[in-house]
Amino acid sequence: MALLELALLGFSGGFFYAGKKPEKTGNKRNALARLRAALAPIKAHKQSLQTFIAESPDQEADEKALADQRELKRTASVFAGSTAIAVAGTVLYPPLAVLSVPGAVYLLRDVYVNTADTVIKGKPVGVDPLMAIFTTSMLYQGHFVVSHFFISLYLLNRQLIKRVKQESKRNIIDVFRDQPSTAWVIIDGTEVEQQVSAIREKAIVVVRAGESVPVDGQVLEGFAAVDQHMLTGESQPVEKSAGDTVFACTVVLTGSIHVQVEKTGEETASARIGQILNSTVDFKTSKQLWAEKITQQTVMPTLGLSALTLALAGPTTALIFINSHFRYRLMLATSTSALTFLNLAAQKGVLLKSGIILEKMQNIDTVVFDKTGTLTLETPNVAEVTAFGDWDANTILGLAASVEGRQSHPVAKAICNKAAALGLQVEASHEASYQVGYGLVASIGKQQIQVGSLRYAQQQGFAIPPALLDKAEQCHLLGNSLIIVSVDGVIAGAIELQATIRPETSAVIQRLRDQGLSLHIISGDHPAPTKRLAETLHIDNYHAEVLPETKAEIIKQLQAEGRSVCYIGDGINDAIALKEASVSVSLRGASSVATDTAEVILMDQNLNRLCDLFQLAREYDQNVKTTSQMVIIPSLMNLGLAFVPGYGLAASMTLSATSVLAGFGSSMLPLIRHQQTRIIG
Known part of the structure; x- marks a missing residue:
């Protein structure tokens, strides 16, 4: 039995520390050399536990997270020390192994507490009583090393389950994360920079091109093209002038506006969306894994059968029945499967x-x-260029690209991208400036080029061709934008933009x-x-x-x-x-x-x-089914063989260990295949 215990520990060490070269045992007759060899897997166990701790995504810089981290490291150290004592007792001096019992009890303290609550407070019977009965019986019979092997499965399972079941995020919303912390406020006729949190209702905020609107309010003066698709879903920039309403979290693309504050902080439209989200933050965080459910559902039948077996066939067969239950093995295998596919998904973007x-x-x-x-896409594309008079479409597009060349908003990018795709010559523009209305004016040579909206052209008093009005109506019906290009005050053409x-x-x-x-x-x-x-x-x-x-x-x-x-x-x-x-x-x-x-x-x-994502979900479903079979089938075999003459506890534990290896291998197989495909590719 001692050889089996050391073999299980060696298997466990190799299982959780794949790739580590075994230490040379030297002269096998030397007890100290045998002890060093036996203790090597313990280092693997400890390093494995610490690796899971280090990789845990729950490493936030708060006191609770740090306390959890310290507790997990303490657990790994206690496990290593307790297992070392158990191995030393098995190899050198059997009575020494008894000293590993306090460490085992400490590691399983939650199991024993939950078992006591089940008995005393009448709570629903879970898997913990099975673990407590089996481990206590094994320790009582002197199987100290095997007990620590199953304890290692429990500890690793607990950490894996924690990682798989982590909630999306409790503090799900901070709508002001990307908002400016300061804004320019007009006080006594002077622009003063203030913290956004200090801005009050009726204050007047100045927002220029490229800046985010920090408040909800009404435009008092100025004109701007505002990108508010993140908030309202409108694909094209919206023109805002005196009397219009603007919202926090929108962006001024061109122009400049003075906004009288109506709502700030948690009263803005974007913040109200955040409040609705926070009120439903726990909506989808309590679903249990299938493995946990089936594990819990089979606890009582297993306890009943083992009690009956104890009366009919004695304690050894009863322990075989308890050992046949997959306990944490099924959850460990399916949790590893989930982590495998989380990793696989990340590698696929x-x-x-x-x-x-x-x-x-x-x-x-x-x-x-x-x-x-x-x-x-955020940037639209040029659907059509309409020319008026003697102008041609490519010239119109080239002039617009020359004026918009230094702008960064989506409309400018669309025009410049189209001009570049056609290989049009873009000339250098001078004295570019914004005008009242959504318009940009610049000089190219001796000509003054105006690029802007139809509203801008009308405000400037340009003669509007009837064909342009028809085109504007058509664009409105289609939801497209129309950019007017004028030369020296005469409309030369129009550029129609549509979503890409x-x-x-x-x-x-x-x-x-x-x-x-x-x-x-x-x-x-x-x-x-x-x-x-x-x-x-x-x-x-x-x-x-x-x-x-x-x-x-x-x-x-x-x-x-x-x-x-x-x-x-x-x-x-x-x-x-x-x-x-x-x-x-x-x-x-x-x-x-x-x-x-x-x-x-x-x-x-x-x-x-x-x-x-859909393909990964299908593969994950199949992998979980296969992995579960790798664990459940050996458990059923254990039940079937329990009354076979000569089938003892050692054979039962070997079969259990085999199921762990088979389940782990099955759960890791998709990731191994993917990595091999990448190497071959």
Whole structure:
């Protein structure tokens, strides 16, 4: 039996410390050499536990996290010391092994406390009483090393379960993380920089191009193009002038405005979205793993059979019955499987915040996309260039690119990208300046070029061709933007901009449709562009001009119909819907609220990773089934062989150890295959 105990410990050390070269044992007749060899796996155990501790994602710099870390390190040290004493007693002096019992009891203190609560307080019987009975019996019979082997499984399982079941985030929202901490406020006619937290209602804040709006308020003077798609879902910049309302977390692209403060801090629209999220933060954090459920459900039958066996066949057979229960072996194997696929997903560019997501993805039958920033890119594209009079389209585009060349907003990027793609010559512009209205004026040679909106052209008193008015109406119906290019006060042409569909979108939509999934588009944008995008992608279900709260209501309605919904969004306006969905997905680079709320982040901003997520979920489901069989089948064999003559406790423990190895190997196989594929590729 002593040889079996050392073999189990050696197996366990190799299992948790793969790749470590064994120490030379020297002369096997030398007791000290044998002891050093026997203690080598203990170092492996300790290093394994410390590795799991170091890799734990729960390493936040607060007192509780530091206390947990110290406790885990203390546990690893106690385990190493207690096991060393057990091995020393087995190899050198048997009575010495008894001194390992206090360490074993300390390591299993939670097990014994829970068992006492079960007996005294009548709590539901869980797996802890089985562990307490089996380990106590093994220690009583002098199987000190084997007891520590099973203790090591318990400790590693507890750490793995903690990692797999970690909650997405309790403090899920900090909507001001990316907001400026200071703003320029007009006091007695002078601009003074103040902390945003100190700004009060009725104050006047100045916001210039490239700056975020820090408050909700009304524009008193000035004019600006504001990107508010993160909050409202509108794909194109919105012109704001005196009397219009602006919101915190939006960005001024061009121009400058004076804003009279109406709401600050937690009263702003974006903060109210955060409050709604915080009120539902615990909505999806309590789901148990399947392995835990089946483990708990089989505890009472196992205890009943072992009690009956104790009366009929004696303590050894009763212990075999208890040992046949997979206890922590099943949870250890399935937890390792979850960690394997979390790692595998990360290597494929998919960040999963919990292994539970892989289970939930298997039930998804409906995928809902936010339009702007998810199916489309932030930068629009030039759909058409219309020239008037003697001008030609390429000249119009080249002049606009020359004026917009130094601007960084999406409209300027779209114009410059199109000019570069056509190989147009871009000339140097001089004396560029913003005018009242959404307009930019610059000199090219002896000509003055004006680039701006139709509203700007009308404010400047330019003669508007009837064809331009017709074009503007058409663009409005389609949800496109129209940029007017004028030369020396005469309108020369117009550039139509439309949303840019992500290049991979069509293929991804087709792959999802082939899987039989129901597809929807939700957008805060106008109906016309939303409808056109849905028709382009052959998606029958779309919802336009949807408010943030309404997005969540649509998700609720779909789920009330019995559907399981995966929602993909990237803006502040998507956060409530993301929280409501069965599975929520966002893209790296999206608003901090969206990435904090989403359970899945596509790290390379590529929607193809969404298809990878569905594939990983299917593979994970199959892997868990195979891994579970590797653990459950040996347990059933243990039950069947318990009454076979000559089948004793040693053989039972060997079979249990084999099930651990088989389950671990099965759970790690997908990652090994992926790494081999990468090497070959």
